[in-house]
Amino acid sequence: MRTFLILTVDGVTNGFIYAIVALALVMIWRATRVINYAQGAMGMFTTYIALYAISHGVTYWLAFVIALGAGFLLGAGIERVLVRPVESRPPLNIVILTLGLLILLEALAPMLFGGQVKSFPAPFSRIDLSIGTTQLYISPFDIFVVGAVLLTMVVLVLFFQRTTIGLRMRAAAFGPEISRLLGVRVGRMLTLGWGLAALLGALAGLLIAPAIFLYPNNMDEILVFGFTGAILGGLDSPVGAVVGAILVGLVLSYVGGYAGSDLETIGGLVILIAVLMIRPQGLFAAQRQRQA
Amino acid sequence: MLEISDLTVAYGGVVAVDAVSLSVAEGSITTVLGANGAGKTTLVRAISGLVRARRGSVRVAGTELMGRAPEAIARLGVAHVPEGHGIISEITVDENLRLGGLWRRGRADQRLAIDEAYELFPPLLARRHLHAASLSGGERQMLSIGRALAARPRVLLLDEPSLGLHAAVLAQIMTRLRALSRERSLAVLLIEQNARSALSIADDAVVLSQGAVVARNQAAQLAGDDALRHAYLGF
Amino acid sequence: MRALRAPRATALRHAAVLLPLAAVLVVVTYVFGAFTDYNIAGIAIYAIAAAGLTVLTGINGQLSLGHGALMAVGAYTTSLLLKEQPSLPFLLTLLAAIVVTGAAGGIIGIAAARLRGPYLAGATLALAVGLPQLAIHFGSVLGGNQGLNVAAPQPPAALGGDFPPERWLAWIAIAAALISLFLLANLVRGAAGRTLRAVHDNETAARLAGIDVARVQVLAFVVSAVCAGLAGSLFAYWVGITAPTGFGLQLSLQLLSAIVIGGLGSLTGAVVGAFVLVYLPVWTSGLASNLSLSSDVTNNLPLAVYGAVLVVTMLLFPRGIQGTAAAALSAGRRRLLNRRVNQRTSEVTT
Numbered sequence: 001m002r003t004f005l006i007l008t009v010d011g012v013t014n015g016f017i018y019a020i021v022a023l024a025l026v027m028i029w030r031a032t033r034v035i036n037y038a039q040g041a042m043g044m045f046t047t048y049i050a051l052y053a054i055s056h057g058v059t060y061w062l063a064f065v066i067a068l069g070a071g072f073l074l075g076a077g078i079e080r081v082l083v084r085p086v087e088s089r090p091p092l093n094i095v096i097l098t099l100g101l102l103i104l105l106e107a108l109a110p111m112l113f114g115g116q117v118k119s120f121p122a123p124f125s126r127i128d129l130s131i132g133t134t135q136l137y138i139s140p141f142d143i144f145v146v147g148a149v150l151l152t153m154v155v156l157v158l159f160f161q162r163t164t165i166g167l168r169m170r171a172a173a174f175g176p177e178i179s180r181l182l183g184v185r186v187g188r189m190l191t192l193g194w195g196l197a198a199l200l201g202a203l204a205g206l207l208i209a210p211a212i213f214l215y216p217n218n219m220d221e222i223l224v225f226g227f228t229g230a231i232l233g234g235l236d237s238p239v240g241a242v243v244g245a246i247l248v249g250l251v252l253s254y255v256g257g258y259a260g261s262d263l264e265t266i267g268g269l270v271i272l273i274a275v276l277m278i279r280p281q282g283l284f285a286a287q288r289q290r291q292a
Numbered sequence: 293m294l295e296i297s298d299l300t301v302a303y304g305g306v307v308a309v310d311a312v313s314l315s316v317a318e319g320s321i322t323t324v325l326g327a328n329g330a331g332k333t334t335l336v337r338a339i340s341g342l343v344r345a346r347r348g349s350v351r352v353a354g355t356e357l358m359g360r361a362p363e364a365i366a367r368l369g370v371a372h373v374p375e376g377h378g379i380i381s382e383i384t385v386d387e388n389l390r391l392g393g394l395w396r397r398g399r400a401d402q403r404l405a406i407d408e409a410y411e412l413f414p415p416l417l418a419r420r421h422l423h424a425a426s427l428s429g430g431e432r433q434m435l436s437i438g439r440a441l442a443a444r445p446r447v448l449l450l451d452e453p454s455l456g457l458h459a460a461v462l463a464q465i466m467t468r469l470r471a472l473s474r475e476r477s478l479a480v481l482l483i484e485q486n487a488r489s490a491l492s493i494a495d496d497a498v499v500l501s502q503g504a505v506v507a508r509n510q511a512a513q514l515a516g517d518d519a520l521r522h523a524y525l526g527f
Numbered sequence: 528m529r530a531l532r533a534p535r536a537t538a539l540r541h542a543a544v545l546l547p548l549a550a551v552l553v554v555v556t557y558v559f560g561a562f563t564d565y566n567i568a569g570i571a572i573y574a575i576a577a578a579g580l581t582v583l584t585g586i587n588g589q590l591s592l593g594h595g596a597l598m599a600v601g602a603y604t605t606s607l608l609l610k611e612q613p614s615l616p617f618l619l620t621l622l623a624a625i626v627v628t629g630a631a632g633g634i635i636g637i638a639a640a641r642l643r644g645p646y647l648a649g650a651t652l653a654l655a656v657g658l659p660q661l662a663i664h665f666g667s668v669l670g671g672n673q674g675l676n677v678a679a680p681q682p683p684a685a686l687g688g689d690f691p692p693e694r695w696l697a698w699i700a701i702a703a704a705l706i707s708l709f710l711l712a713n714l715v716r717g718a719a720g721r722t723l724r725a726v727h728d729n730e731t732a733a734r735l736a737g738i739d740v741a742r743v744q745v746l747a748f749v750v751s752a753v754c755a756g757l758a759g760s761l762f763a764y765w766v767g768i769t770a771p772t773g774f775g776l777q778l779s780l781q782l783l784s785a786i787v788i789g790g791l792g793s794l795t796g797a798v799v800g801a802f803v804l805v806y807l808p809v810w811t812s813g814l815a816s817n818l819s820l821s822s823d824v825t826n827n828l829p830l831a832v833y834g835a836v837l838v839v840t841m842l843l844f845p846r847g848i849q850g851t852a853a854a855a856l857s858a859g860r861r862r863l864l865n866r867r868v869n870q871r872t873s874e875v876t877t
Contacts, residue, residue, distance in 0.1 A: 029645070082838060093845050095590065096783070096787045096788075096840075099784060100835070100836070102780070102834070103777075103834030104831055104835055106830070106834075107828070108827075108831055111827045111831060114823055115823050167387055168391075168394065170382070171387075171391050179391070180342070180363045181366055183394065183395040184363060184391070184394070184395075186363065220656070224653055228652075235645060262660040265656050265660055268653060268657070269650070273638050273650060276642055280641040280646060281646070
């Protein structure tokens, strides 16, 4: 029972981090029909920037904000300069472009910041809490992670559903041509979307680094798990992305705990294939299939 | 208000719009008629900027539109209701209407424009918070037109609004359109295959065949020209 | 529109290109040293895998981010067989790898038959990351993190006692690559190739025309898996050690990027891509060590350059090297033809 609780808490906390990556991927997919394979690597790069700031005397929270801002700028810049020219080309080209970015960022980081594995600070204790003599299997940092992700999701929902610019972004994603006819600057909305998605990726990088340390490839698996979660939920559904990612987190945790840590990813793969064989478009796939 | 002169659109070797010139005055409706593939839709898309023209000029109240991006043209007061109405199904009716007037100054003005759209098309009011996907064909057309009007355009481009509409609903919309055009000094360019209903509300008519203008006249005259009607309009 | 040629003529045409190429390569392996032989073997190996991936992704349109894992299956099959039976004939180890990997490809193809686009990409991505970890889980048999050692194949006595093993491996790899390319080229030019393309271009239309789309998808996977298995098997001999780190995500990404840089959908492009894949890092590391930069920079410069090349190529040469070259050639040919026509016309009118 005790193992089950620990694994569940681990699975959910990790699942929430995968959920941010999944949301970022879904956001970009809905707007531009592109999977940004470099999303994880971008989050890794901004975490390196944060660590650099911290090592030069900046407080954790200021470095946190800097990383998020850097992420936004990086995402917006990449969309404007690299993705926009390639948008109308065959889709495989954009895949290779983002893969190239992934490889480039993972090589650039050690060149700029050094290649050894580094530890990254957590703003709160990572020791499990206990009330009196009862162990709670959850640490202050875990609570922070879950809280931060929930807060982010709430902010995102409010942003997209209640603000004018959120409406413009949704319109630009669902009906780009119509939106242009209505005076919406679709290009700008796409840039904004990529910036926001990269900000989410930066957040994921900051939240996962204390546990898995900081090294150039550390976000590879996080990307895979986030992507798996997004696909599981159905790429067009943000709710699906979150549910799918938490599901992935749980499956990985249980498989890793009960069967062995090297079987984790295979376990995730099996669940993914199982779901996709029944529902090839994911769990929360829209009834109406949108034109790609 | 809308002056088109020598507009030519070509894809590769195919000329879709061949040196078309026409003008639409404030408060009047000009209908562009012709068979399928005559170039009517391409003409409208060239005006609203979705398609690049090879030659020619399009002016709204003297301002040149050629070469501008569609969103810039929209902000100059040109509203294009595309073929198949083009509502965004994933957002609500109200949000669709809001989108129409978003770039205008002032919340109050925007709200006013939206309320006017509801007055104009009451069925939309009942469904305002539903996703646009749940609307019927006629309601979608209403939404599309209402949304275009929410921007308080000076020029309204309508591409085949009759598609998929019951005759009764169509008649209703057309009558309202005519009244609106007068009230608001709107210049309306109406693309239609359903020549009969278009000619009944238009002031002027232009007939396209294979991209070029083959006839132009006042609507009433054209409606009375049997030979022309048989040749190009199918009735 | 290429005219539909008779199969025999096509095969002869392909042989006419590949045989002289083989001769040239043999000469090259004599002229340059062991390092070049090593790189040529590498190019041949990657070319086999890339050619298979071209059939799957380039022609049949199924995006696979997991072919590194299939190469791992081939490599581990061969390595495991050699571990149990070190005296097993070389060709048999290759054959076993081909069969096992082909079967794995079939299973994956069936599981993935209904998946399209990013859904397929995601599933194969999970495969790429997860499959090599099986080697760690079954560490006692599959060698865990340290991997399994593989002895390089020894050149036959007939070639003389001092025949360098690198050259022998290069010859083997070249032969395997040329045979594979020959077979694939005939496949691609023939009816099978047309079917693969038809399904890619318009699935609904293909189905209406009576094509069993699922079967075609699975067969495409099998063909590409067979190539990956062969390449993986040779890869094991080439590297000398089969360990999970050699078959990570990076290998899958390298294969995919090679076929796009080379020219998507073209077997020639696959070979060009394999060349870039091997020689770009070689040139870049050479450059880095000449400039004597810090170890962090030297170690990562080849990858950084590779990533940058991918990005720049997609921006400037969307059709890849082969595609751009082919387009330039046909444009040049057209211009020449126009000039000749204009010349004749002006001759007539004057």
